[in-house]
Amino acid sequence: MEDLRKAEQEVMASSPDGALMQHAAAGLAVICARVLRERTGRVSGRRAVLLVGPGDNGGDALFAGARLARRGVAVTALLTSEKAHAAGRSALATAGGRCVEAGPDTAVEAWTHLEAADLVVDGLVGLGGRPGLREPAAGLVERIPDHAAVVAVDLPSGVDPDTGATGPSHVWADLTVTFGAAKACLLLPPASAAAGDLEIVDIGLAPHLPPEPLVGRLAAPDVARLWPVPPPSADKYRRGVLGVVAGSAGYPGAAVLAVAGALRTGVGMVRYVGPADATDAVRSAWPEIVAGQGRVQAWLLGSGVDPEADDEQPRAVRAALDEGHPCLVDAGALGLLPAELRSHASVPDRSDRLLLTPHAGELARLLGELGEDVHREEIETQPYRHALAAARLTGATVLLKGSTTLVVRPDGRARSQAEAPSWLATAGAGDVLAGIAGALLAGGLSPFDAGSVAAFVHGKAAARASGGGPIVSLDVAQAVPATVAKLLQH
Template sequence: MTSGSVIDAYTSEQVQTAVAGALAVARSDDELIRRAAFGLAQVCLTELRDRFGSAHGRTVVLLAGMGKNGADAMVAGKHLRERGVAVRAVATSGHVDAIGTRHLQVPVIDATDSAGLKQALDLVAGADMVVDGIVGDAMVGSLRTPASDLVQAIPDTALVVAVDLPSGVDPDSGAISGVHVRADVTVTFAAYKRCLLLPPASQVAGRVVFVDVGITPRLAPIGQVQRLTPSGVADRWPTPGPGDHKYSRGLLGIVAGSDRYPGAAVLACLGAFGTGVGIVRYTGPRHVGDLILQHVPEAERYPGKVDAYLLGSGVLDDADQDRAIDEALATGLPCVVDAGAIETCVSRRAGGDRPTPGDRVLLTPHVGELGRSLSAIGYDATTAGILQRPYEHALRVADAADVTVLLKGSTTIVVGPDGRSFSQDDGPAWLATAGSGDVLAGIAGALTSAGLPALDTGAMATFVHGRAAALAANDGPLRASQIAEHAPTAVRELLVEKETSVRPRAGRRGGRVRGHAGGRGRGRE
């Protein structure tokens, strides 16, 4: 269940089962709808006031399907009318839930009729806000006319509030195959649906607000898809104690860099030292080692005893490094596998050579590298196909090679071989720059050397990487080296926030915090 540390997301089947259980003991069929609708109306009013200064007199068009989401929208419309909002309702399937019609008590335009559709399209084109209650988590397939026509008619100037999830996205996989709603805000009830955390759907959900309607106790304690909050990262972050020394804080062996990409090794070392590693021991070309020592004099340029490895960042066409990667993979030690080592690791482990448990091996591919990994296990996938269903493709590699896969992107997902995953969306779009992935690998290497499992490592490294990028960017361009420079500050602020949040304050009143996930315009190398 969603807590202060973790946001849990569930399948549509899990949510529907929980809702059915709640309805079985509810005092009336519309009890849950009334709770959901009131929360939805409050969000709509807040958005209207923020945009226009006042909600009074603004035009809100409700697009209501025949299911409970349509009823939620209609009952919310009643609350909006009571606040002076001009509410119009459109039935996208010919009729809407009787509960919603009874509460709203305004004429409902039937968009399945040609004359009604024309009238509805005109209303949508002039709306200040459109409330998307077309379909919910039981959706199958793409939106069809008239719903698709109405969605396409929504003007860019209108605020769009989605009920439960944006219509047109797959509730479980997050895939989008046709016309869909792009929301400014999604108000979700009962539980987060997986599509609200999984790309590409998460990228069209806008800001996500969770309204608790009393269903959460009926859900599993842990969702298969999760998102770490700042407190969740802080709770897991390894911090040194009075008895620690450089050898107890993690010894990380790094095999990285090449003639073409010498800076990759430097950035990986900077990322590791910037987030708390005790010692880095570098293996690679001498001139790359010289470059590392110019920028990171703390690094050691010789192989030796290590607790974990970071392999492959910037490695290209070097027989000695390839041999070092093979030897490292054979040790059974935990490892972060990046760039030039990914295909080797996948091929070996898919073939049964698995000295290290899958929950201690973290792969960090971008989409192209994941595509090559899929080819290595005999599965062809296009870039477009991977972007359409990134979770499913990452899981295919994770399962076949018994590894944990961190797939970099505007929303980064970390998928374990058992399907459990994290989805993190924590950095600015400026993060998509050369070398940022090498810094991320270094951060992950530091956490891996500290003994953290791969799934937690991937989510935590992604979070701190994103926060450091936000500090470095300050709404402008950045270089990857600046991400590494700001990583210590990102960690420090995270831990300070944790300390402050648990320290009691005299006279402070408790408050409510809205659940929040997703965002717009994120990027990652």
Template sequence: MIRAHSAATVREVEEPRLAAGEPLMAHAAFALATHVARELRDRTGRVAGSVVLLLVGGGNNGGDALYAGTHLARRGCQVHAAVVSDRAHEAGLAAARASGVRVHELLAAPDLPGAVVDLAGRCHVWVDGLTGIGARGPLREPVAGIVAALAEERAAWSSLLAEPIVVAVDVPSGIGVDDGTVPGPVLPADVTVSMGTAKPGLLLPPAAALAGRLEVVDLGLTELADREPAACSLGRSDVAALWPVPGPEDHKYTRGVLGLVAGSRTYPGAAVLCAAGALRTGLGMVRYLGPEVPTSLVRAAHPEIVTVPGRVQAWVLGPGVDPRDAARTAELADHLDEAAGQGLPAVLDAGALTLLHDDVDLAGPTVLTPHAGELAELLTARGEHTPRRDVEAAPARHARLAAEITGGTVLLKGARTVVAAPEGPLHAQGDATGWLATAGAGDVLAGVLGALLAAYGDAIAEAVHPAASLAPLAAAAASAHGHAARLAAGLPFDADDDPAGPIGVPITASDVADALPGALSTILD
């Protein structure tokens, strides 16, 4: 699991260590230099003779870059430091000069962005130490202009082989460190070397897409183990630990029974796809309750489905249900009340989300699975006027707001899925591929999540597995769903894609459902 801590928490933990004289910057700089050297060797086949540019602003990240430059100079690199602040780390500057780093103090240059870009054009790697974790809001001048010019310059390079490598110190300059927003220009990184712990903006969208590969440097900040992270991302072993595996004494009722109310005459396929997602995860039984048209299709596609009422341990409500259908909406509301009365978990998707447009609080353990547009509609209906573009600009903030307003856990679907409960860490999963953005994929995800909750349903109802822990289960479902999409698209299981590597093939939602057993086999192996 990747755990990310807020800037305030990191500073609180670091301050007494720094006051005691611990050489945290020295350790950080050496690790940074090691990662830069590794990137050079992997990309160009050499370290000595490479030309490195240190982008140095004020504060400790600039200091880390300067000290890293001393190590790189000793390894035979030609190192330049573009200093664009009058508050650059003095000791770092002195050490850099003493080791042969060519320091360019550019603050007085008539065209500061142009001067930095001119210098950058001669370098193989750019080390971004322009801002630190204390930055808030959009970048201010002159750094904003420098970052915008560098980002434009890098985007204009025509060859991936010639393109400079960008290594960010702690965070790419310009991202929202704690909330993952992108409030202004950002210098996208190939690699971000985060000191001591990951920062939330490296996991949360949209900023996470600009961070490249994340490398976390262990600075021995053991106190962080006792601090709740602000955000986290499940790895394969974390998903495996959460996924129920049947034993020899299990039967269909102990493995979980999912109640499914989905589909309509207008959208009958939603019921079929949701059922497929549930069945392919390996739960005990699916009970489907719906009109004859979806019911006949579900029976034909999945003869394992039971279509009569009975005992269930979790519900999925709403995929493919038209909220304008008053009778069906009332049926969804009845099942939600039934689940709440029994303490059973429920997944509210698509048409069922409109049940929360009225000013009501959820009485039971519930996961909402909106996309950005649906979340914007829900927040607006609850008195928080929110255009879709605002949700897309700050997904984590709006997912948390919806969780606080409704009392539920919100799984906000997107290129990187965000899961927010009213309290506790945010979860962010970026395990999928862009090919997953296809009709019906959300229906499959609702089924996967419902099946996983059904396996835990009795424990949740008995408060052995409390509602507060729905967030990691929702994140695990999103991860498995994303890995299935990668498998279906013919992509490597590892989510760290190489831009020059395979792009995969188009997939349908049915392909994702079919790939779930293989994905789970790899996760559980």
């Protein structure tokens, strides 16, 4: 976030006074007019309410409101602070809009305006905000009617700009219009859900920003660029051999699904290591697999493994971790990691070799074993913070599974992928994801790239398989080849 603030200051220093805000407001007004037309059929004659705080986001909203008023929109600004942008207030009044002080004495009037609104523009809090809103802003947000379209300026008010954490009161936007580049909170859960759809207005910041943002999101062209397409001379070994230690007597299906994800992703060969019952199940489903140890380029460890079981799987996991190959550490293997970490005097940086793939409950258990007392609910409230803590404590790259999947490195860099439909919340989906990511590790991608590319493809394959309806995990694996083929066509 500091990079964005610095870029804005550099652009403002080289621009006429107020030009940057006018540029932002112009883009915001165009998008608000489009939203009104899409939601109500026209712009003129509609009602817009601006929720305006003391900062620049409030100024953006006021100047955009003035532009809407000149197009025939009835615009009312509800001001939560006497420090609301003076020039913006004047511009709105000149264009025919109204400003109402939103205090106890005017609460009923403010609520009446909100109830009649076709569009609500949130300009309450900007980059200096923290989770939660205070009065009178919290009361206004609570009164936003369901029928109104909500457009947030730069970010939904009441969320943490840096971590994506939310407080008890915050704006739920249908659309967030941000300027220059996406702020971290717009990509990090849970705030990313509150942001709704995202549109970026170019205000000339790009030359002043670093080439790689702290928090990013892969799009289809990025995934196509990173995908390990085999050359004409490739053989199965050059395409990558993935070793899989997965499954147990109680969970043979996890092994079947993990191998399915890997094979459908295009790995050259899978070497499967597991107990006899699970091996039979995997061989029956996938005759291509080779059972037993051998040369590999990467390991997938832990799906369906019981770390306390009296079988050979925990030993096989530990042996694979010691080999030095890239490893995806999932499910049961996560429980074996703390003991392995305690064998080191300090935490080595293994973010280029280890990819951990917990869900929130598994991450809470892992952090607990590493000395961090945290509950699942806390992780779901601040996932980036806790995934980063795990990355730093283990020296690994961490993929935290969820409706929005985070991939976080120990240096704080992160990617946030949210392509999956809600139907993907089904048993075995994480095993398929592990297979996809493991295959990409074997194909030569770094853990950071393998995790984020896998999350993207996993979500897109689920959407393709679902078609808007229910799915099971094997459906997702079966849809991976067509999903990848479509990506590579562009």
